[in-house]
Amino acid sequence: MQLEWYHGKTRLLYGDGFFIFYLGGMKLDIKTMVVQALEQTLKDHLTGIEITVERPKNPTFGDYAIPCFSWAKSLKKSPQDIAQNLATVIKHSLFSKVTAVGPYINVFLDKTYVSKKITNQIISSKEKFGSNSDGQKSNVTIDLSAPNIAKPFSMGHLRSTVIGNAIANLAEKNGYTPIRINHLGDWGTQFGKLIVAYLKWGNEERVKEQPISKLLSLYIKFHDEVENHPELADEGRRFFKMLEDGDPQARHLWNWFREESLKEFFRIYNLLGVSFDHIQGEAFYNDKMDEVIEILNSKGLLELSDGALVVTLDEYDSPPCLIQKSDGATIYATRDLATALFRKRNYDFARSLYVVGSEQSLHFKQVKLTLQKAGFEWERDMVHIPFGMMLQDGKKMSTRKGRVVLLEEVLNEATDLAHQIISEKNPNLENKEEVAKQIGIGAVIFQDLKNFRTNDIDFSFEQMLNFDGETGPYLQYTHARCHSLLRKAGCFIPKTGYSIREEEAWHTISHLTRFYEVVKQAWEDYDPSKIARYALDLARYFNSYYAKVRILDSEDQDARLCLVYSVAIVIEECLRILGIQSPKSM
């Protein structure tokens, strides 16, 4: 028998194959147990047929359901009859009730058993709950953030940074070893332009005072001037070539711009709580380009076209990949090829992920095809993970036109607002400053991660600074509320799972059993928003329970607190994966 995880549904394929139901080494996932139980009870009745197990949207139809339409033809019976017959056959200690409703078999889990099982698992595994070892520790390189030197860290860079960071956490949760690489944009023609601009209009002292903003002004001025003086563009390219050839003056200025920029970037990475395993910018590959050209040349792939060297990709129905410009300087594709080779040699990755905007899709396709043409089969493990743009008033932000929203300003504003709200609601909180930071920055990160990555985001302060509803602060609040209850019960820590039979708790418990599959799915889809959505649902179910049921000083206090404890652990773990902190009070 074969078991596939498939968009929240499980298909059982009878026949040969194998069946894995141990996870994390030892523990049995509830859904896997359900599938196993159904397999056992149905195998004598449905040989050679595929079974679909789904979760009904409407809870009155049970916890799992099996639609019987597809067997009607081969069994020559109506789906209703089939459901009727099979419903009586399914008997297992995991299920409290199995009913046939029309053409569906509805399966109800035994609440006593499942609640004890799942809370036991959470209590014993803590933050490891939901993890699996699929990756077997193999390396996954993740290319993320990659801001451009001498340009401000904008809201646009936030996306790559937080999406990449969350995907790295998901890789780890699924048993891989993530390697976060910040591939700084510290090379390219833009530096030729910047050097030209600085030499023409720059002033050392003023740049020293406010490096990024002055350099940005120079960059903008360059692009204004180039409108009327197109020869400036040629000069920019000429200076980049000089930089590449090691001209001391160009080199010195480049290094200076780079150092100043890094200082600013790391102030922001500290705020965001993101760190990197390697910071190897494009410049790092400057001396690794010749090899790429040699390899491509030795395989006879290079062709001269308008004075430039290209690899044609006509056979793949793709525009050619430009390898060397007509002035002899390299271009980003060459650097990305060198980078790919380096990463394969250095990290022997199982997968190599590139969290880069969707506007670069064609570029990555060309790079992969070039590698494929050169016979590097591992290019199949390279995945471009695209994401949509951060827009402003529906338009693309543009550094050149000076139309950018600075991330640091947004983070500070969010932190200030959080501080203000804390002062109103919880004036006696001890570490106000720190918690305000966690909430404000958490709000900004969550706002970015809660929707699927490829959607464009129209930047709005109003949304970013909303702390109600589907937001990071809502999750943090729910988590803090849990800890408040645990504190009031004398820092309650359950030693064992509890059976929780009450109807009001079932949504929450049932949802807890889904975490394992969500962790897998979010990783397979490289989709942190699945974790964000899951956490929001969990918080909503729990808050609803909280509103209905008295927890402290109730007869079932310990069992209920055990659920509170479990919810706190899972929300905290979701937020951790997303790169957001979970203060215990706020």
Next chain:
RNA sequence: GCGCCUAUAGCUCAGGGGAUAGAGCGUUGGUCUCCGGAACCAAGCGCCCAGGUUCGAAUCCUGGUAGGCGCGCCA
């Protein structure tokens, strides 16, 4: 012109072949003897168009329409 992406509620989005399409924001009303109201409950409003595949389509396919992005010396 060609390629890729997107189209679900007033707004932002879930839902990737199954039963009555769900959340949040905003609006209106309620919970207010409240274990943290950054909460809970309720009302209201919806699958771009046309074909096709299927027992069954928001979901898959084809063709439109609208918007976004990209298409060699920028990254």
